[in-house]
Amino acid sequence: MSRPKPQVKSPCVNICLLNEEDICVGCYRSGREISLWGGMNKASQLAVMKKVREREARSKLVSD
DSSP, rough: OOOOOOOOOOOOOSSSBBBBTTTBBBTTTTTHHHHHHOOOHHHHHHHHHHHHHHHHHHHHHHHH
8 A cells, every 4th residue: 555645845825915026925825826736736736835935035135
């Protein structure tokens, strides 16, 4: 019996609001990334998480 592939934990924080750039102000994913998340493989999810960290860091630089 094969074990299910481990998935990357979703960055969702249940604040679902897309800004004018189509980026969620809660999790920093684009609308497309959010809608495709469940069907992505682990590598794709990790790539999105890298973008999430970059967007979050940029957001904090702008707000400071």
